[in-house]
Every structure is written in structure tokens, then in C-alpha cells.
Amino acid sequence: MALPSAQHPNSASRAAPVRLDLSTPATELTAALVDLESVSGNEAAITDAVETALRRYPSLSVQRLGNVVVARTELGRSERVVLAGHLDTVPIAGNLPSTVVDGRLFGCGASDMKSGVALQLRAAHLVGSGALEPAVDLTWFFYDCEEIEAERNGLRRVAAEHPELLRADLAILLEATNGVVEGGCQGTMRAVVSLTGRRAHSARSWLGVNAIHLAAPVLRRLADYAPAVVDVEGLTYREGLNAVAISGGVAGNVIPDGCQITVNYRFAPDKSEAEAERQLRTVFDGFAVEIVDSAPAARPGLDQPLVRRAVAAFGGQVEAKLGWTDVARFSGLGIPALNFSPGDPNLAHRADESVDLALVERSERALLEFLTAQPA
Incomplete structure (x- = not known):
């Protein structure tokens, strides 16, 4: 398939990219990636390095779309698998450069998700160099801005502008899972519940209506809410509905006329976004509710033969x-x-973020086993 033309911003003005040697072990490659600082919005250098490394393999078709790199094989296989991973991290917390202590690599992004990106790049090296003959065609996505607001997510942009590039029989996201398969994902929805009162001087509070006080029944509903535990394809998803922010107040001598409570609903993949919204509005019936952010859940798809092959290879x-x-x-x-x-995933975003190097090696072997596994 012909790839769309490159959208490579300011490439001529940037310094020469850091060289990534994809022939090195996945553990060393993880350290090299961690040491390339790539806080969300500052992924140009690491994207340059990934693009340059992949272009060394003539058998891979490589395209740059902003700070997203897409690589593909065209081997004529009957099935295609996507390997996807984001290049950005949360802000560093005094945890660069990387260090190794007792078999663990410490550093910003070590778990979320540069160890996963290292596995992607190792597979690209082995396939691109001819050292590995995959049983499937492959598409790799390396993308930016996953850790911040959804509208800046590089994979979201590619999905909107070039959905044909995402077509595959299975996608594997190399997101932190501690070496086990995690199926699907929860959906997430944020809403703002607004309370409206009447402003007054606090010395004459009976002349006003305190909007912050009106928040009490909303908080009570949240405290009394029993989140659902839902079985989907044999997997147990625990939902959650929680207040994550509250704001209100005008001055120290003013009865406030407004209060806003931001809630986050994590819903199981048995619900659509529309059903999740109905659930939120039912919980807060009688109050003004505005949906401010939403992302759908994903079903695991464990009944698919290719998925079953992946699960078997991954343990x-x-x-x-x-x-x-x-x-x-x-x-x-x-x-x-x-x-x-x-x-x-429990170490993601922490100052002591780290990854087990032995698990990096085992996970690489499992991934390569899957990529070479022939259909039954």
C-alpha cells in the first residue's frame, strides 16, 4: 500500500538525531530510549532517532507523519498485526539518566512505555534485517502525545486522517502490563456537575444561597454509589465513579453563587459511550451535568483465532x-x-519508575515467538 506523503516539521533545522542501534539487546535499547528525554510535546529528538534507525532497513516501508513514525512490511501474508507504542513520557522527576540496580532499570518512561517501544524496535530490526521470518505482515506505530489531552494524541490524528494505515487483524499495544496480557480496556468519561446559588455578603448570608453547600447531595450520591463489577469475555472489569476536582468561591466575604464538581467515570466494555453518559445522568438526575471528555472502552476479542495465538505465546x-x-x-x-x-503499570508516572530487565528479555522472546507462530 502506498503511504501518504511525509509531514515532517522543521527537519532541516534540527540537530542530527541520536543514533539508536537496534541490534543491541532489548535491555540496552530500553536504557538508550529512556535516556532520550521525551516529555509530551518534546518528542522530536526521539522520533528522529526512531525514524533514522528504521530507514536503515530497505525491506521496511517507513513514513513520518508529524511526530508519528509508521513502518510496514509487505510480505503478502494473509494476516496483519499492528505493534503500537507511544514515545512520550510524563515530566521527569529527577529520574534521568537511567540507572540499573539489582536487575531493574530505573528512569522516566522505563515502564510507561519505553521498554515496550524497545520490543517494537527489536522486532523491526530482526524482521528488517532478515533474521526473523514473521508469519504475519506487520505495521509499527511510534507516536507522540499519549500522556496529555486526547486531541493531541498522534495515533488519534493518524486514525482520523489515515484510518487505512490502522487496518489489521490484531493490534498489540506495548503498554505496561507487567508481562501478562491485558484484554481490552475501560472507557473513561469526565463530567462537570454544576451547582448554582445566589451571591450575597457573608455577613448577611440569609440573603444568598451558598452553591458550595448545594454540593453536599452530589457528594453524598458519589459516596453512596456502588460501582459495578462486570464480566466481559471472562475478564472482570471493576468500574469506578469518583469526584476528581471541586471548585467554587468568590472571596472571603462572599457567599458563592457557583460550584463545580468534576467526576470521572471508568466504565466496562459492555457499555458504549452513550450508555455510560446515560448512567452518569441517571446518577446525577436533577443536577446540571456537562460531559467534557470521553473515550470508548474496548472489548478484548478473545474469541478470535489470532488473538488466541497471541495469548498462548504470551503465557x-x-x-x-x-x-x-x-x-x-x-x-x-x-x-x-x-x-x-x-x-x-503500578510504577508508571512515579519518580522511582523502573522495569525488570529479566522480564524485558522474556517478553521479547514471547513476542518473537508469536510473530513466527504459524496458524494451526
């Missing part, structure tokens, strides 16, 4: 993904998608 253990990931973008296109990576 056979499958858990529900408790959180939202970009697998939902593929699921929305009817493509089954899994999360799999050596990173530990």
Missing part, C-alpha cells in the same frame, strides 16, 4: 485492563486489540 494469562489505552482506537475500527509489555 496464556489474561487480565482485564483497568484503565484506558489506545487499544480502544483499534477496537472502534473492529480490530481486536491487546495490551502486552514488560513494564509495570
